[in-house]
Amino acid sequence: MDDADLALLLKYPLISKALAENAVTYKGTVHVNEEDYEICVTNSNDTNFKLTLPERLTSFEAEVDAVITKEQPKNIITVLDIICTFISTKIPFTEPIDRCEVYRHILHEYSDFTRFYLNIKSCFLAHDLSKVRISTLDQGRREHSFEISANFDDKNVFSVTSYDLPLDKEEFRKSASLKDIYDELLGTIDTFQPFFEVMDEFDRNCWVLDPEEPKRSCGYRRIWIRENFSVIITLNPVDVSRLPEIKLLGPERLVEEYRSNLNSNISEWEPKNGVFSETLKLLGLESFPQKPAVEERVPDLLVNSGDCSICFSSRLNDKLPEVICKNKVCENCYHVECLYEWLMSVNARRFFSDVVGLCPNCEKNITCPIPK
Known part of the structure; x- marks a missing residue:
């Protein structure tokens, strides 16, 4: 050397x-x-x-x-x-921040929390102390999972950052106490018990087309009624006794039939008798059709019932077809995005928030909302 x-x-x-x-x-x-x-x-x-x-x-x-x-x-x-x-x-030298007291506080809070709440289904503290994942059961034995993050630079170190509830994140406050955060979460879950019960009743007793895997935060269900006809029922999570919003999706002849039922029965809405049964009464139904054990699809057909007649599939970006041609001899289904792109490619006319052009199948007038 x-x-x-x-x-x-x-x-x-x-x-x-x-x-x-x-x-x-x-x-x-x-x-x-x-x-x-x-x-x-x-x-x-x-x-x-x-x-x-x-x-x-x-x-x-x-x-x-x-x-x-x-x-x-x-x-x-x-x-x-x-x-x-x-x-x-x-790159000038920056003095490292001493967070020992914050880490000690988080560990102390987590230790007290896991000892105090014995009925928690699962609880996990990340190795870097940045988050706590909690799973618990409500009164109806429904499981709820949350993620509580730790902000090392805030005296109110804990904040809720992930949950499956029908509300905005801004509604949860920050706190230095993990138990206070959890108590607020439990209180919020309790207020939504009527909403969860009604949505579970719809899921058990209907053929739900959308969403495929409903979350607790989801306040609507698209329900199959008959071929090429479905309804979207949207409930108010805070007050499920309110009259639900009902959107009819299908051929015009069926939409008019069920709209007539709604107009005739709306004055008899009585949520004390049960929101589910009262919704059936609104639609003039005795029960909702059940999903068959094996959904039938005809292999020799390019487009099956309920599929989009442009992309030949039932779902696009996790959405079902919502536009149906009003022509009684056509009544083909289309995704909003598929039909919009088709109509724009053939120079359709735009009116405010809709596009009007010719149906790709029967070439009669069809109206498509502009995708958001």
Whole structure:
């Protein structure tokens, strides 16, 4: 080992030297301002040094190269000195934040929380203390999962960041107490018990087309009534006794029939008799049709009942077809997005929030809402 190699080892012990046929490569780590930086310097002759900096410093490579070209260092140690000086100037040292008290508080809160609530189904604290995942059961034995995040820079360290409830995130307050956050969550779940019970009744007793896997936060159900005809029933989660919003989807002749039923029965709405049974009464039904054990699809047909007649599928971006041609000899279904793109491609006319053109199947007038 010559004197130059010994000097390099003493000053930059984490830099290794590799000899090639026409160049020498110096590669390794330099420690600046309490941080490590991986660098690589290739020397093809005494004064030609080629520099490679880590990704977070690549924007500075041209400036460092300019300094090295100007000063023309004679050895690798001078080059490394220039690099380290440049890094210390561009990325000044920041005193690390002492969060020991915050971490201690989170661990203390989590320990007390898991001892106090014995009926929690599961509880998990992330290894970096950044979040707590909780799963619990409500009065109806329905499971609810939450994620509570920890903000190390806020005195109210805990906040709810993930849940499946029909409300806005802004409704949950931050708190320094994990138990207070959880108590507020339990109270919110209790207020929605009537809503959960009614939605469960719809799920048990109807052929629900949409959503495929209903979440607790979802306040609507699209229910199959008969071929090419369905209804979207939307409830108010805060007050399920209110008259639900009902949207009829299907051929015009069927829409008019069920709209007549709604208009005739709406004055008899009495939620005390049960929201589910009263909704049936609104629609003039004794019961909702049940989903068959095996849904029949005719393999020889390109488009089955309920499929979009443009893309030939039932779902597009997790949405079912909602536009149905009013022509009684057609009554084909279309996704809003599919029909809109089709109509725009054939120069359909736009009226406010709708597009009017010719049905791709029967070439009679059809109206499509503009996708949001």
